[in-house]
Amino acid sequence: xxxxxxxxxxxxxxxxxxxxxxxxxxxxxxxxxxxxxxxxxxxxxxxxxxxxxxxxxxxxxxxxxxxxxxxxxxxxxxxxxxxxxxxxxxxxxxxxxxxxxxxxxxxxxxxxxxxxxxxxxxxxxxxxxx
Amino acid sequence: xxxxxxxxxxxxxxxxxxxxxxxxxxxxxxxxxxxxxxxxxxxxxxxxxxxxxxxxxxxxxxxxxxxxxxxxxxxxxxxxxxxxxxxxxxxxxxxxxxxxxxxxxxxxxxxxxxxxxxxxxxxxxxxxxxxxxxxxxxxxxxxxxxxxxxxxxxx
Numbered sequence: 001x002x003x004x005x006x007x008x009x010x011x012x013x014x015x016x017x018x019x020x021x022x023x024x025x026x027x028x029x030x031x032x033x034x035x036x037x038x039x040x041x042x043x044x045x046x047x048x049x050x051x052x053x054x055x056x057x058x059x060x061x062x063x064x065x066x067x068x069x070x071x072x073x074x075x076x077x078x079x080x081x082x083x084x085x086x087x088x089x090x091x092x093x094x095x096x097x098x099x100x101x102x103x104x105x106x107x108x109x110x111x112x113x114x115x116x117x118x119x120x121x122x123x124x125x126x127x128x129x130x
Numbered sequence: 131x132x133x134x135x136x137x138x139x140x141x142x143x144x145x146x147x148x149x150x151x152x153x154x155x156x157x158x159x160x161x162x163x164x165x166x167x168x169x170x171x172x173x174x175x176x177x178x179x180x181x182x183x184x185x186x187x188x189x190x191x192x193x194x195x196x197x198x199x200x201x202x203x204x205x206x207x208x209x210x211x212x213x214x215x216x217x218x219x220x221x222x223x224x225x226x227x228x229x230x231x232x233x234x235x236x237x238x239x240x241x242x243x244x245x246x247x248x249x250x251x252x253x254x255x256x257x258x259x260x261x262x263x264x265x266x267x268x269x270x271x272x273x274x275x276x277x278x279x280x281x282x283x284x285x
Contacts, residue, residue, distance in 0.1 A: 036194075036206075068233050069190045077174050104234075129176050130188050 021075065021105060022064040023082075027057030031087025031114050040080045041119035042127060043092040050122060053113040056088040063105040070105035071130050079110050080127075088112035089119050156235035157186040159262040160209065162197065164269055169199035181267075189214070190236030195265070202269035209263065211239035 031054070034040070043049065059082055061075045079091045095109035162171050163182040171178050171185075173193050178185050187193060193209040217238040220228035232238040241263060 068236065074191055080175075127174065127176055129173060129178070129185075130191070 021070040022062040023078070024060040024062070025057060025082065027086050027112075029054065029056050031056055033087055034084040034089060036084065038084070038089060039120045040083050040088070041090050041115075041122045042076050042080065042125040043090060043122070044125040045093050045096055047092075047123055047125065049090065049092055049113065050115055050117065052117075053090065053115045056083075056086050056112040056114055059108075059110040059112065061106070061108045061110070063103040063107060068104075072106045072108075073127055073130050075106055075108055076125065076127055079108075079112075083112045086112060088114050090115050090122075156189060156237050158189050158241045159184055159186050160195075160241070161262060161264045162195070162267070163265070164197055164199070164205075164267045166199065166202075166269065169197045169202070169267075169269060172196040172198070187241060188236050189239040189241055190233075193241075197267055197269070199269055201272055201275045203272050205267050205269060207265070208244040209241050210244045212242045214238050214240040 059079055061070065061078075063070065076091065076093075083089065083091050090113040092111045092113060093108055094111050097103075097107040099105060161182070161184045167181050169181045171181060171183055173185065173187070173195055175194070175196075181197065187209070189211060192211055195207050195209060197205040214232075214237065217228075217232050220226070220232065243263060243265065
């Protein structure tokens with residue numbers, strides 16, 4: 001009976017926390033928070049950064065080992081939320097590892113920037129729903 | 131012959147016991163309607179179409195739903211993932227494979243609207259029938275818009 005309780009407990013813990021990707025963040029220059037109405041540009045590897053930007057910080061998405069919610073779109077959506085919280089309106093992917101034999105997750109290194117201009121005019125990645 | 135039966139039995143136990151995946155599936159439908167209709171629906175800032183609309187969403191993610199219509203205040207709500215009790219069926223029925231498969235497919239979660247009551251007006255409602263989410267929104271007129279006239283149908 002005790003073992004069943006343990007198994008149930010472990011299952012619940014695994015269920016609630018085990019499937020999220022590991023996020024490491026470093027905000028060296030946080031800016032005032034942006035509202036949800038303000039646009040954030042998502043720049044993939046091939047997209048170029050504009051000039052006159054201020055670096056806000058960095059994000060790193062890694063596979064926690066049990067991560068399941070770690071598609072490219074899902075990670076970019078999370079990065080956008082983190083960007084707004086820290087006043088960044090550009091999410092730039094600087095390192096990208098696609099799922100492979102060792103991990104079913106995208107692993108990304110992202111830099112966040114604040115740009116004093118119209119970000120919607122920048123060539124950027126168009127997010128889709130998985 | 132016995133070996134074949136054993137193999138079939140074992141395969142059934144191993145592969146047909148991902149309880150939540152079998153019962154719930156890896157996606158859940160959300161049906162959005164609004165009054166007036168033809169409001170634009172955005173999920174995670176991706177435009178999915180105009181109301182009334184149905185969209186199947188992966189169960190292992192969280193979503194921000196925004197409904198916009200010119201002349202009306204935008205309506206926003208969140209859909210979060212919660213633990214799907216069918217996942218426990220893997221323990222009860224001994225489906226160890228299911229303990230792994232259900233998290234991978236996302237079926238160990240069910241999507242549930244969050245903070246809805248606080249944001250809804252009296253004519254809006256949501257319901258879940260255990261599988262799908264139904265969201266019916268009555269849009270509030272934007273007070274910043276001033277009515278300057280009305281078109282009438284030509285007789």
